[in-house]
Amino acid sequence: MIGESNQQQTILSRQPMEGSNNSDALSASTVVVPKTKDLEPVQSSVSLQLIDDTKHFNEDLLSYIQNYSDANDNRGLNYHIVSVFGSQSTGKSTLLNRLFGTKFDVMDEHNRQQTTKGIWFSHANYISSDMEPSGRHPNSKHIFVLDVEGVDGHEKADDKDFERKSALFALASTEILIVNIWEHQVGLYQGANMELLKTVMEVNLSLFHGNKQKCLLLFVVRDFTGVTPLDNLTQSLRSDLDRIWLELNKPDDCKDEKLSSYFDLGFFSVAHKHFQPENFETDIRKLGDEFFGDNRLFKPDYHRGIPIDAWAIYSCQIWEQIELNKDLDLPTQQILVARFRCDEISSQAYESFQNLFNGIGFSSIKETNSVVENMNELRNTVLDEYESQASRYQVSVYEERKKTLLEKVDLKLNKVASDKLEQLSKRLLAQFGESVINTKRSSKSRNKRFGDILNDIVDEDSKKFEEEAGSYCISENFNFEKHISGFHEALNEASELLKLKEKDMLVSRSTKRFQSKLKEILIELLSDPKENTWDQALEQFHLFQSAFFDRYKLDDGKGYDLRLGLSEQANEATVTEIQRAFWTKFRDIIHDFMSEDTAARILRNKFEDEFKYDGDGIPNMWRNVTEIDQQFSKARANTISLLPILSVAKLSVSGEEIIPDIDISHDNDTEEELFLGETDNLEPSDKSHFFGHLLTTSQQNKVLHKLKKEIDAIYIDAKRSVIANRTSIPWWMYALVVTLGWNEFMAVLRNPMLVIMIVVGTSILFIAYHMQMLGPMASVGRVTLLQARTVAKQKLRDILFDEELVSVKEANEGSLFDEKKKDL
Numbered sequence: 001m002i003g004e005s006n007q008q009q010t011i012l013s014r015q016p017m018e019g020s021n022n023s024d025a026l027s028a029s030t031v032v033v034p035k036t037k038d039l040e041p042v043q044s045s046v047s048l049q050l051i052d053d054t055k056h057f058n059e060d061l062l063s064y065i066q067n068y069s070d071a072n073d074n075r076g077l078n079y080h081i082v083s084v085f086g087s088q089s090t091g092k093s094t095l096l097n098r099l100f101g102t103k104f105d106v107m108d109e110h111n112r113q114q115t116t117k118g119i120w121f122s123h124a125n126y127i128s129s130d131m132e133p134s135g136r137h138p139n140s141k142h143i144f145v146l147d148v149e150g151v152d153g154h155e156k157a158d159d160k161d162f163e164r165k166s167a168l169f170a171l172a173s174t175e176i177l178i179v180n181i182w183e184h185q186v187g188l189y190q191g192a193n194m195e196l197l198k199t200v201m202e203v204n205l206s207l208f209h210g211n212k213q214k215c216l217l218l219f220v221v222r223d224f225t226g227v228t229p230l231d232n233l234t235q236s237l238r239s240d241l242d243r244i245w246l247e248l249n250k251p252d253d254c255k256d257e258k259l260s261s262y263f264d265l266g267f268f269s270v271a272h273k274h275f276q277p278e279n280f281e282t283d284i285r286k287l288g289d290e291f292f293g294d295n296r297l298f299k300p301d302y303h304r305g306i307p308i309d310a311w312a313i314y315s316c317q318i319w320e321q322i323e324l325n326k327d328l329d330l331p332t333q334q335i336l337v338a339r340f341r342c343d344e345i346s347s348q349a350y351e352s353f354q355n356l357f358n359g360i361g362f363s364s365i366k367e368t369n370s371v372v373e374n375m376n377e378l379r380n381t382v383l384d385e386y387e388s389q390a391s392r393y394q395v396s397v398y399e400e401r402k403k404t405l406l407e408k409v410d411l412k413l414n415k416v417a418s419d420k421l422e423q424l425s426k427r428l429l430a431q432f433g434e435s436v437i438n439t440k441r442s443s444k445s446r447n448k449r450f451g452d453i454l455n456d457i458v459d460e461d462s463k464k465f466e467e468e469a470g471s472y473c474i475s476e477n478f479n480f481e482k483h484i485s486g487f488h489e490a491l492n493e494a495s496e497l498l499k500l501k502e503k504d505m506l507v508s509r510s511t512k513r514f515q516s517k518l519k520e521i522l523i524e525l526l527s528d529p530k531e532n533t534w535d536q537a538l539e540q541f542h543l544f545q546s547a548f549f550d551r552y553k554l555d556d557g558k559g560y561d562l563r564l565g566l567s568e569q570a571n572e573a574t575v576t577e578i579q580r581a582f583w584t585k586f587r588d589i590i591h592d593f594m595s596e597d598t599a600a601r602i603l604r605n606k607f608e609d610e611f612k613y614d615g616d617g618i619p620n621m622w623r624n625v626t627e628i629d630q631q632f633s634k635a636r637a638n639t640i641s642l643l644p645i646l647s648v649a650k651l652s653v654s655g656e657e658i659i660p661d662i663d664i665s666h667d668n669d670t671e672e673e674l675f676l677g678e679t680d681n682l683e684p685s686d687k688s689h690f691f692g693h694l695l696t697t698s699q700q701n702k703v704l705h706k707l708k709k710e711i712d713a714i715y716i717d718a719k720r721s722v723i724a725n726r727t728s729i730p731w732w733m734y735a736l737v738v739t740l741g742w743n744e745f746m747a748v749l750r751n752p753m754l755v756i757m758i759v760v761g762t763s764i765l766f767i768a769y770h771m772q773m774l775g776p777m778a779s780v781g782r783v784t785l786l787q788a789r790t791v792a793k794q795k796l797r798d799i800l801f802d803e804e805l806v807s808v809k810e811a812n813e814g815s816l817f818d819e820k821k822k823d824l
C-alpha cells in the first residue's frame, strides 16, 4: 500500500480508510474536515495514500501536512503542489521519485502489474547534485507531490470513471500537472495519449471556465531517443492539443477562449532509463533544476491560494464533491474552506479575548486612559491573532469574518465603555447641584448671574463627558451619541430643576422681605387712619416693589431679567409670579390685620385722642359740660368718618378702590369667598375688586355699635368728673371756712411750731406733686387710714366685749355665762 518499507506500511495502515464512509451525506456547502484528534504525526519521508482504490479519502492528510510547519509561512502559501498524470506503467512513479526524492511504489520489472492505485501524496525532498534527496532546497518552497493512478489501464479498461475523477482531483489541487507520455505515443492521435489529453482539457474547462484558473501542463516525453527532435515532438503535441481544443464542446462563456487562456504548456524530454541511464540521470537533474532552486516553473497564477493548513480540508472537500458527481465549483470550495477556517480562527481569537477580558477586570479600573489603553490592547491582540492566521484565506471571507469578530469584540468593549460613561454621567449629575452652589458662593462668581453660572457648569460637564466618550471611540463600531444626548438631556433636566429651585427661592425670599417691610408700614398707617391712608399705603407698596425689581431692570428699561437663566417666557412668568406674590402679601397683611375688634380699637383710640387731647396733644381741661358736649360731637363725627377708610381700601383723590394691576384671584379664592360668600359666580377679574374690602357692612355696624358704647362711656366719665369737681366744694363753703376758722387760723400762725410744720408739710406736698408722687402717697395714706380704722374698730369691739363679759359674769352663773358667750 505505502512506501517501500514494512515499517512505514505499519504506520500508515493504522488509519483505516473506511472512516471516510460518510461522503453520501455531504452537500455542496459542507466542509468535511479530516480528523486531527488523537492522530500521531505521519512520518514525513513516506508517501500517503490519499485516495484508495475504493475511492475513500485518507483523513491522515492533515497530520501528514502538519509535519511541515514552515509550509505555513508566508500566509500559509509557502508550498506548491505538483501532480503527475499519464498512462499506466509509463514510469510516472519512477520519474517522481527521481525528481522529488519521493518513495512512491514502482512496478516490479518482472511482474508488470499496475502498481499505483488511487492517488498518493508525498512531500518532496531537494535532490542534490549527487541525485540523493537532501531535504528542502534553502531557497525553495515546500513541494507536495501527487502520484495519480495511471489512466487507460487494462485492469480498468471499461471504467473511465476513476480516470476522470482522478484527473479532476489532480487539476483542482495542482499547480503543475506532469503529463507523462512515451515518445512513441506522440503524434498518434488515436492513441491513448490523445484520450488522456482530451480528458485533461475537458476537466480543466469544467473546472476553470469561470475564473480562468491556469495551470502548467508539463509534457515529459519519456524514452526520448533524439531521433525526432523535441521541437518536432512539441510541435506535434501542440497541434494535437489545438485540434482537441477546437473539437471540445466548450461552455458558452468560453467558446471564443484560446487554449492559452487556461493552459501554459511545457515540454521536456527524458532519455530511456535502462538503455541510456546516464542521459536519463542528466535529464532528470535538468528537470529537477526547473522545479527547485528559484522555482522557475511555478508561477503565482497557478497557486490555488489555499493555505497549507486548510489544504487538507480543501482537498477532502474537493474529492467528496467529485465523488458525489456534483459540479465542482472551485471558488465556492475555496470560500467554504475559508469560511470554515476563518470561523474557527475567529472563535479561537474571541475565546482568548474573553479570557484576557475577564482577567483585566475593567470594573476595578478607574482612570479613563487606563481603560482605553486596555481596550485598545485587547482589540489589537484579538485582531493580530485573527489576522496572523486568517489573512491567508479568501480575502472577502477573511474581511467579512474579521468584521464579525470585531463587532463581537467591540460589543463587549462597548459595554465596558457604556458602563464607564454611565458611571461618569451619574457622578457628574450627582455633583452638578453642589458644583453650582459652590460656584455661586465663591467670591469669583459673586457678580455672576445664576443662569451664567449654570450654563458654565453645564458646558464644562458636557465637554468632560463628550471628551471621555470620544476617548472610548476606539473604532467605527463605537458610537456614544446616544449616551451623549442622554447625558445632555439629564443635565438640562437637572439644570432646569435647579433653575426652578432658585426661582422658588427668589420668589419666597423676596416675598418674605417684602412682607416684613410692608407689614410694618401698613399696620402703622392703618393704626392711625387718615383720609389719605390708602394713598400712602399704595405708594409704599409701589416703592418696595420698585426697590426689588429695579435691580433686575433691563438696560432698555422695558422689562426685567431675574438672572436665573430662564427662557424669556419663563422669566416673564416669574416676574409676574413675584408681582402676584407681592400683591397677595399686600392683601393678606391688610385682611389679616383688619377685624371688627381691630377696627373698633383703632377708632376708639382715635376718638380718645381727639376727645381727650387738644390739637397740640395736651389733655383737655373741661370747664363745663357744654365744652364736653361740643368736643364729643366733633370727635365722634370724625371717628365715625374713619370707619369707611378702615372698611374699604380706596384712594382719597379719585375715590377708586385699590385693585391689583395683576390677577391674584386664584391665590386666595377661599378667603374672598369667605369675605362675601358670594363670589362663586364671579369672574377672576371681578374677584380682584374685593381686594380692598376689609369689613362687610354688618361688620361695620357691629364696629359702630361697639364704638358707640365705648365712646359713650368715655363721655359719661368726662362729664362725671366735671360735675364731681364742681359739686364737691361750693364757693360759699370756702367763705364759711374762712369766717368760722379765722381765729384758729390766726392761732396757728402765731404758733411757730405749727407754722414750721405747715411749711414742711406744704413743701413735701409740693415736691410730691412735682414728682408725681401724690397719687402713690394718697394711696399709701388711704391704706394706712383703712388699716387704722380696722385696728380702731377691733380695739373698740374688744373693749365692748370685755366690759359686757365682766358684767355678765358678775350677774349670772357659769352656764349663763357660757350661753352669753356663745351668743356673743
Ligand SMILES: Nc1nc2c(ncn2[C@@H]2O[C@H](COP(=O)(O)OP(=O)(O)OP(=O)(O)O)[C@@H](O)[C@H]2O)c(=O)[nH]1
Residues within 6 Å of the ligand: 087, 088, 089, 090, 091, 092, 093, 094, 095, 105, 106, 107, 108, 109, 113, 114, 115, 116, 117, 149, 150, 222, 223, 271, 272, 273, 274
Ligand atoms: N522504458 C522505460 N521504462 C521505465 C522507465 N522508467 C521506469 N521504467 C520502468 O517502467 C515500469 C513501470 O514503472 P513505474 O514507475 O511503476 O510506472 P508507473 O507509471 O508509475 O506505473 P503505474 O503506477 O502502475 O501506472 C517499471 O518496471 C520501470 O522500471 C523509463 O524511463 N523507460
